[in-house]
Amino acid sequence: xxxxxxxxxxxxxxxxxxxxxxxxxxxxxxxxxxxxxxxxxxxxxxxxxxxxxxxxxxxxxxxxxxxxxxxxxxxxxxxxxxxxxxxxxxxxxxxxxxxxxxxxxxxxxxxxxxxxxxxxxxxxxxxxxxxxxxxxxxxxxxxxxxxxxxxxxxxxxxxxxxxxxxxxxxxxxxxxxxxxxxxxxxxxxxxxxxxxxxxxxxxxxxxxxxxxxxxxxxxxxxxxxxxxxxxxxxxxxxxxxxxxxxxxxxxxxxxxxxxxxxxxxxxxxxxxxxxxxxxxxxxxxxxxxxxxxxxxxxxxxxxxxxxxxxxxxxxxxxxxxxxxxxxxxxxxxxxxxxxxxxxxxxxxxxxxxxxxxxxxxxxxxxxxxxxxxxxxxxxxxxxxxxxxxxxxxxxxxxxxxxxxxxxxxxxxxxxxxxxxxxxxxxxxxxxxxxxxxxx
Numbered sequence: 001x002x003x004x005x006x007x008x009x010x011x012x013x014x015x016x017x018x019x020x021x022x023x024x025x026x027x028x029x030x031x032x033x034x035x036x037x038x039x040x041x042x043x044x045x046x047x048x049x050x051x052x053x054x055x056x057x058x059x060x061x062x063x064x065x066x067x068x069x070x071x072x073x074x075x076x077x078x079x080x081x082x083x084x085x086x087x088x089x090x091x092x093x094x095x096x097x098x099x100x101x102x103x104x105x106x107x108x109x110x111x112x113x114x115x116x117x118x119x120x121x122x123x124x125x126x127x128x129x130x131x132x133x134x135x136x137x138x139x140x141x142x143x144x145x146x147x148x149x150x151x152x153x154x155x156x157x158x159x160x161x162x163x164x165x166x167x168x169x170x171x172x173x174x175x176x177x178x179x180x181x182x183x184x185x186x187x188x189x190x191x192x193x194x195x196x197x198x199x200x201x202x203x204x205x206x207x208x209x210x211x212x213x214x215x216x217x218x219x220x221x222x223x224x225x226x227x228x229x230x231x232x233x234x235x236x237x238x239x240x241x242x243x244x245x246x247x248x249x250x251x252x253x254x255x256x257x258x259x260x261x262x263x264x265x266x267x268x269x270x271x272x273x274x275x276x277x278x279x280x281x282x283x284x285x286x287x288x289x290x291x292x293x294x295x296x297x298x299x300x301x302x303x304x305x306x307x308x309x310x311x312x313x314x315x316x317x318x319x320x321x322x323x324x325x326x327x328x329x330x331x332x333x334x335x336x337x338x339x340x341x342x343x344x345x346x347x348x349x350x351x352x353x354x355x356x357x358x359x360x361x362x363x364x365x366x367x368x369x370x371x372x373x374x375x376x377x378x379x380x381x382x383x384x385x386x387x388x389x390x391x392x393x394x395x396x397x398x399x400x401x402x403x404x405x406x407x408x409x410x411x412x413x414x415x416x417x418x419x420x421x422x423x424x425x426x427x428x429x430x431x432x433x434x435x436x437x438x439x
Contacts, residue, residue, distance in 0.1 A: 026083070026267045030259040034104060034111045041097040045256050047114035052088040052096060053231055053260050054103065055111040060084065068106050072099045078231075080238055082267065085260050087115070087231050116256040118228040120160070120191050120343060132208055133304050134323035134348065139396035140211060143355060146399045148203070149212030150358035155350060156245035156273075157196050158236040159252065160189025162219035168201035168208060168330050169193075169217060175243045178221045179235040186221040188332045194339050195251050197330030198347040199354065208329060208336060211351025211395065215358065218245050222252070230258040233290070237264040241271045246357050249350040250277040250296075251343035253288040262293050269295040274357065274365045276350040278342035285315035285386065292317035297353075297369060299345040301325065302392055306379055312342055314387045320372060321379065321388040322348035352395045359402040371401050405429065 032039050041047075052074065056065060065076055069088060078087040090099060100112040135141065154174055164173045178186040196217050201210030220236040222228040233250070240248050248268060265275060276297045280288035291298035292315075301312035301324025308314065309325050324345035331337045349372065356368050363371070375398035376391025384390050408428040415423045429435055 026263060026270055028259065028263045028266055030111060030262070031257050032113075032259070035101075037097040037100050040113050041100065045114070046117040046254075047256070048117075048229065049096065050090055050092055050094065051115035051229070051231075052090060052099070053113050053115055053258075054086045054088055054109060055259070055263075056084045056086060057108045057110060058084055060108050064108065068103065068108065072102055074099070078235075080234060080260075080264075082238060083260075083263055084110075085231075085234070085263070111259050113259055115229045115231050116254050116258050118222070118230055118233055118252050118254045120223070120228075120252055131328040134327060135209065135211075137304065137306075137323055138348065138352070138392070138394055140209075143352075143395035143399045146396075147355050147358050149200070149214035149354055150361070151214055151216060152361065153212070153246045153354050153358050154216040154218050154244065155199055155212075155354050156218040156220055156236075156240040156243075156248045157192060157199070157347075158220045158222055158233060158240070158248060158250045159195050160192035160223045161186035161221035162196040162217060163188035163193045163330070163332050163334070164219070166193060166197070166330050166332075166334050167204065167206065168197050168210070170202075172200060172202070172216050174216045174218050176219045177236070177239050177243075179232045179239065180221065180224045186219075189221070189223065190331045190337075191251070191339075191343065192219060192221065193332050194327075194329045194337070195249060195343060195347045197336075198327060198344060199249065199351040201330055211348065212354040212358065215354045218243060228252060230254070230261045234260045234264040237268045240273065241268050245273055246361070247274045247276070247350055247353050249347050250275070250290055251341075251346045253278055253280050253291055255280075255282075255286050255288060257287075257289055257292075261290055265290055265293050265296055269365050272365060274353050274368045276346050276353060278346040279318055280313035281311040281341050281343075282313055283311055284313055286313070287315060287317050288313055295365070297349060297372065298389070299342060299349050300387060300389065301340075301342045301345045302379070302388070306377065306392055308380075308387045309340070311340070312345075312387075316386060318386060318389040319369075320349055320376065320390060321345070321392045323392075324348075349393050352393055352398050355395060355399050356402045359399055360405050362405050363402075371398055375401050406435070 222232040277291035301309045303325040322345035327344040373390040378391040379388040410426045
């Protein structure tokens with residue numbers, strides 16, 4: 001008996017297979033020994049003299065923590081349960097290095113470090129180039145023919161507070177948070193608003209154009225009147241994970257390595273988040289963290305002639321370069337302004353990463369990074385170099401190099417079943433992808 005089959009082949013569901021890693025499963029070997037207090041508490045480093053960040057062994061109870069801290073007159077103010085880190089206050093005038101040595105005699109302490117200061121990484125500048133000259137430089141108009149981003153992609157801006165009702169950003173703000181106060185309220189910040197505008201300013205026939213105008217922005221404030229700290233940045237990364245960010249931008253940094261920052265960068269990356277950070281503006285090869293951490297895309301700054309700027313850091317941790325001089329974007333007061341610095345280069349790369357993820361949200365962070373590294377204009381020495389990394393980012397090359405989640409789908413339009421014959425179906429999918437097939 002013959003049956004004539006009209007085959008309707010619909011792929012209803014795609015879901016990436018990711019390793020479900022909890023923070024407790026993240027293993028980070030600190031770059032500084034916990035016993036090297038001369039390095040950790042060097043007086044030349046900038047940190048709060050009444051604050052410590054302590055990592056306890058898993059399952060250390062609150063009572064046990066309090067008992068241990070009481071020995072040095074310390075008090076736990078906050079805790080990041082994922083990772084067993086505690087934010088601890090000690091009395092004014094305390095010798096943090098001596099306290100650290102005393103605490104580490106207890107086997108329930110795995111690491112003690114100061115709460116290092118983290119600084120914003122932009123340099124104010126005067127207008128000297130045409131507004132948004134960098135859009136053509138990185139071939140964005142051609143990239144927009146392929147994608148303008150997806151509203152399903154969220155970029156976390158860990159920075160000063162973004163102006164939520166700026167005309168360019170209104171309607172695309174999701175899950176705003178203040179890591180300092182623990183709520184959604186913060187004072188809008190010029191720097192954070194500038195960064196957000198570079199990434200996602202709307203196509204609304206006025207003002208400026210963002211690199212990925214259709215994506216969402218998750219603003220996370222980490223600054224108060226004293227600045228920012230490694231602990232608050234770690235809190236922000238943890239929040240970004242909990243609220244399902246796809247890409248994180250950090251236009252901030254410190255020359256001091258922080259274990260807690262390293263830990264939560266790796267934790268966020270294990271949850272599938274692409275992380276981009278500014279290289280710093282000291283014209284030095286001294287590493288800037290978090291840009292120099294493994295798994296973070298560190299970005300240096302170029303000018304309109306594709307030359308490294310006079311302020312940009314350089315060194316072994318540079319992965320990519322991007323325009324960073326006289327970048328025109330949104331600022332507080334629903335206005336616009338030119339700013340310069342690697343603070344501006346990081347969101348350029350972040351915006352391109354958001355375009356890549358918009359085209360294929362099933363890519364892993366490593367896959368996104370690989371696409372970005374090969375989607376550049378090579379500058380400086382051939383291949384990778386310490387000034388430009390793998391080259392200056394090119395948005396059009398990046399979206400062109402992004403594979404579709406499903407491609408090359410072939411299936412018979414009709415099929416006559418005889419009881420023993422077979423029909424051939426063929427698709428090409430990105431690695432680590434589940435494909436649900438319905439007939």
